[in-house]
Amino acid sequence: MRLIAFKNQAGAPTLGARIGNDVVDLTARGLPATLDGLLRDPGGLDAARAAADAPGERLALAGLALLPPLQQPAKAFAIGLNYVDHAAESNFAPPAHPVLFQRFPSSWVAHGQAIERPRVSVQFDYEAELVAVIGKGGRYIPKERALEHVAGYSLFNEGSIRDYQFRSNQWLWGKNFDRSGGFGPEFVTADELPPGAAGLRIQCRLNGQVMQDANTRDMIFDVATLVAACSEGMALQPGDMIITGTPSGVGLARKPPVWLKPGDVCEIEVEGVGVLRNPVVDEA
Structure with missing residues (x-):
């Protein structure tokens, strides 16, 4: 469904x-x-x-x-460095544990709406990501039961303001500028996809050019592991979301870097889930 x-x-x-x-x-x-x-x-x-x-x-x-598929999730976890190649291009060692930060609803818009490059930066980057949505809450969820707690999946373009992201060791600032990310277009129930949404092609296309091209099986920490890990710290609630990380090919790592600019159109696609499309504009 x-x-x-x-x-x-x-x-x-x-x-x-x-x-x-x-x-x-x-x-x-x-x-x-x-x-x-x-x-x-x-x-x-x-x-x-x-x-x-x-x-x-x-x-x-x-x-x-x-x-956006969800209006006010109690928690929106975002996962950093969750693909080996992306960790390498970002000059980080693959993490031993999931890297968690928070994304706020004010930082995303729906499919078809414009994501905004803020006036204080030109280092506006794209990130193709799969979203897992919690359908059954719980605390200390064992990994082998974790997928029972996932209701379905969606797509996210985690627009990142790179110079603000790296102003400190905490990434939250650069990951939460208003209207900097896209979320949608729809929610796909888990029974329509392979367990854990594994083995699905994930892409980002910028003005039709493929910038990221990987597979969800390449995650360092799969969906079940992420659900279990997030539930260790706090009880998960129905409607919570986990933005599961991006593969290699981000604009920051390219030579020269590729930054989103007004007039661009960015598309995120995950096989079986759909296509999330957002134009880019400057902040008014």
């Missing part, structure tokens, strides 16, 4: 199930208006499947104003 968040005609958040080029308005059929709310209900995904299969009116996907 593929779920999207969008604005209805009144401008209110709405949850829909995408079926081809059509969308079933799940909120109009009595379900929550957000994926966050749906996942807090243990039977929410089953109810969504039943509602999506029921006969009734459908909307055309074209023209809908999409929102």
Whole structure:
């Protein structure tokens, strides 16, 4: 099942199930208006499947104003240096433990919306990433049970302001500029993908040119390991998200560096999950 968040005609958040080029308005059929709310209900995904299969009116996907798949996740973990080649190009040794930092909802926009290069920097970089979304909460989750806690997956372009990222040993500043990242276009339930979303091609294309091209099997810490690790420090909640890291090919590591600029179009694709597309503009 593929779920999207969008604005209805009144401008209110709405949850829909995408079926081809059509969308079933799940909120109009009595379900929550957000994926966050749906996942807090243990039977929410089953109810969504039943509602999506029921006969009734459908909307055309074209023209809908999409929102990011999650509206206000309690936690959005981001993982650094999670592909060996990316760690090497960044001049870091492969980490012995997951490198965690936080990403805030104000730092991302939906599919099709513009990501913004801030006025204080020109070192605006792209990062193709897979997102794992938690469907069942828990603390101290064992790795062998961790995938039972993953409801599904989405895509992220972790736009990074590199000169701010490396102003200190903490990366959070350069990873959280307003509207610097993209998230979407939809949420894909885990049963539509291989376990742990492993073995899927992941790419970033900038103006049609392939900049990153790898496979999710190349993660140093797979999805199950990340879920288990994150749950050691704090209880995971439904709707939490883990942005699982980027492969090699980022703009920072190129010679000369490649920075995002106004007029660019950046696309993130993961096999079976979809394509996230965002134009680039300067901050107003």
